[in-house]
Amino acid sequence: MTNNENYQRIWKTVLQIPSGKVASYGQVADLAGLPGRARLVGRALGYAPPALAVPWYRVLRSDRSIAFAAGSDHATTQRQLLLSEGVMVKNNRVAKQYCWQPDLAELLFSLEF
DNA sequence: TAATTGACCCTTT
């Protein structure tokens, strides 16, 4: 992995997602300062060290569906984790109301101004 | 070195 710095930023951004809310890969990429690099977010989550406790399950596709194949072990685990936070999952997809809308103040704080 | 492969996204049909 040659871009460890990008991974760090992605992990930090995902850690900003509050419990009970979800964000898309593209959204995380944008907030992390990596526009158009949603795929990198998915890769970063796969490489995420367990020690950081990154809430990877709060990251969904842009259509708010779970990124893994429906019925797969990963998808089932993710659905379970989301349900435990009160996020209802219907047909491998969640409702709009759970989308995280980051606060400007929150963003400025994470950017360490 | 070149081709393939993804935990993806956007626009158009």
Add this chain to the structure above:
DNA sequence: CAAAGGGCCAATT
């Protein structure tokens, strides 16, 4: 909403 076509980029083959 689903499907197709084009982009993106690091890691793997």
